[in-house]
Each structure stands twice: as structure tokens, then as C-alpha cells.
Amino acid sequence: MPYAARPNSKKERRQENEKLILAAAEKVFAEAGFGGATMQLIADVAGLPKANLHYYFPTKEALYRQVVQNIFQIWLQAADVFDAADGPEEGIGAYIDAKMEISRHHPAGSKVWASEVMHRAPVIQDYLETTLAEWTQGRIAVIERWIEEGRMDAIDPRHLLYMLWATTQHYADFGHQIDTLNNGMPLSDAQWEEAKTSVKQIILRGIGATG
């Protein structure tokens, strides 16, 4: 027992390895898609033998499913700021900020999600029909209340939500295109702030929610 705090207990290792595999899988799935990703490559990225992956996750699909589920949780969590606000300018503004931060620091997850939906959600269709549908209904109700209270224009809430999702996720999903059009450079801190400001400016003004 050479080290005072050894991270080698059975449960710790299990957690550690699962996290390692999931991180590697997210990256590889994002870069190659489900069909293009190979268990061998995920194993290499994780630094583990391929057979070990199948010990923790029985099939490629099970591993993929876990990756998508984790992303889904992050997405839902980001929406808390929406409800905490008492008006559209604050609520939608904070939601845009939160989703832009996710696009910046978790782009692989966003890509996996996009890929899954583009392929008709073969793995998480049930989530779309239940959790996401319920979440959307709740947010629609909030927006409709804001409209009734005269705090923003009468906009179809669904299409507003789609625009919020599309615009913020675009900075992750199409980040490579954006970087290429930025002379091959990733966006700087200042450019990310410009992006957030521009998005908020257009949308908040566009729905008549600026003070």
C-alpha cells in the first residue's frame, strides 16, 4: 500500500473506467458518427483494451445510448435558467448564454445529439416523445404567459424555441465551418462574447423583449 490515498478500490476503478470510456466514446462518436466509430478506436482513445469496453458496456449500442443519455441530461439542466427568470429578456437571454456555453465547452456532445436526431433518433426516440415533449410544453406555457402579459410580441413559441436551439447549437455542430471562415482559427474569448451578444441582440429585439 505505497500511497496514502490509492484510487484502486474496486468501485473507484469502475467509476473511473466508465467515465474514461464514456469520454472517449463521446469524442469518437462525434467525430465519426455511430456507424463510422469503431470499438477499437474508442478503446485506443480511452487507453484500454477493446475487450475491457465490452466488460463495462455489453454492446456498441449500449455504450452509445449511455453517451446520448448523458448529453440529454446536460441539455435539460441548462434550461433551469429559463424558469428562474421573471421576464423574457432575462430568461431567454440567460438561456442563450447557457446554451452557448455548452456549445463552446461540450461540442462533441452536441454533435452526437445532432447526429442521433438527424438519423431519426433510433436510440432515444422515447425521450423525444416523453421528456423533451413535456419540457417543450412547459416552456411554451411560460412564453405564452409572457406574451399575454405584454412583455414580448406575439410569436409562435415553438418556432422561437427552434430558433434558440438551432442558433446556439450551430456554434457547436458547425464549429468547424465557423472556424474555417475565421481564417482557420477557433473563436477567441472576445469572439465568443460577440457571438453571444449578437444572438441575444437579434432574438430579444426580434421578439420585442428589450427594455
Add this chain to the structure above:
Amino acid sequence: MPYAARPNSKKERRQENEKLILAAAEKVFAEAGFGGATMQLIADVAGLPKANLHYYFPTKEALYRQVVQNIFQIWLQAADVFDAADGPEEGIGAYIDAKMEISRHHPAGSKVWASEVMHRAPVIQDYLETTLAEWTQGRIAVIERWIEEGRMDAIDPRHLLYMLWATTQHYADFGHQIDTLNNGMPLSDAQWEEAKTSVKQIILRGIGATG
């Protein structure tokens, strides 16, 4: 010669088969991604033996490249309305309409493009760096002129373009999600009109371009 007009001349058949293969390939690549698509499945969808595909397109990558190039042409063509207009309300409005129509009637192409860019554009990176970069520069110049003439607010043209792309393409790339949230039904004609109206309303008002 039982039929008066036989479509069986050599050149006609070649064109016909190439079109058949490209259409099948676009559909399959959109549904399964490049890595998930198989030449066998494309052949089945096209109704041709697999070996015949390799007669017209030497490799899977060559076929994929042709699919992406065709989509790229449609994209560029849709931007003509942008220049034909003499103001932001007309120009950007028409551009939104055109791109929404493409999302509606050519969703598979949009998905293939999105997938290609998400995977860091391994096949069409040169197009991003040349044609798309030049096109973007030209449109930025137009928008900057509109701003100088006081016909719209001072918005960063790049982020405005990204928002236009993101929002319009979302209706193709995430069409399955939108349909699911629409009680599993595809958007009706009226709903598509609502979508176009909402997008134009928010963005045109958001950039201060409404008359």
C-alpha cells in the same frame, strides 16, 4: 422496337443510372451517415447490382463526394435572391424563404452537408476554404453596405449569416425532432408558412430591417 420513344440509348441510360444512384446515395448517406451507409444498401435502394455502382463511381468516397458537391451547388444557387434585392428586408426575407424551401423539399441533402461539416469536412474542406469563404465575404460586404446606408442595425454580419443558416437548416436537419414535437406529424402547408413567417418576423425585426 416496341415503344416509339425508347430511353435506351447509351448516353441516356448512363445519365439515368447516375441520377438513380446519386438519389439513392443521398438518401442512404443522410439516413446512416458516411460510415454507416453501405454500398450494398445504396445499390438496393437504386435497384441495381452493387458491382454496377462501382462501374459508375469507382469508390464509395467518390460517390459521396459527388453527392456533397451537388448539394453545394443547390446551396449556392439559393443565394442569388440575396443579391437581386435592393434592401435587407427584401433580400434577407427572400433568402430565408429560399432556404426554407430547400429544407422542406431537399432535407436529405441538408443532412448530408451537416454531417460532412460536423465530421470536420474531410471530403469538401477545400470548398469551405475557397468557394464558401468567397461567397461569405461577398455577402458580408452587402450587409455592411446596408448597415452603412442605415437600412438595418449594426449587427456583426457573420453572426447574422450563421443565424440564417442555423435557423433555416434546422428545419431539415432536425426535422424528425420537429415532427415528433408536432404529434408525430410532418408540418402541414400552413405550418410551413407559419415557420417562414416566424423566422422572418424575428430576424428582420431583430436586425431593425422592417419597414
Add this chain to the structure above:
DNA sequence: CCACAACCTGACCAATCGGTCAAGAAAATT
């Protein structure tokens, strides 16, 4: 210290992949 359970992994497998090829069918050219 022992025995059991959990963990690890190199070697292996059937299935499927993209791609090839030779030989025949069909159209164009002479």
C-alpha cells in the same frame, strides 16, 4: 490465509465491409 467474486485481456470468430474481376450481353461503329 483462503476462497470467492470481480476484473482484465490476448486470441479468436462469424459476419460484413469496400472493392475486384472475368466473362458475357448489348449497343455503337465500321
Add this chain to the structure above:
DNA sequence: AATTTTCTTGACCGATTGGTCAGGTTGTGG
């Protein structure tokens, strides 16, 4: 009608895939 060129296709190939498994290693509870 003969010949050449283009087209078509079933059979086949090496490589790679997701997944399996037997046997060894390691931590753990008694």
C-alpha cells in the same frame, strides 16, 4: 455482318467489424 467498345453482373477477396471466451490477475470478505 463483323468488330469494337461500353455496359452489366455473379462470384469472389482480403480486411475489418462487433462481439465472445477461456484463463489469468487482483482486490475483498470471512
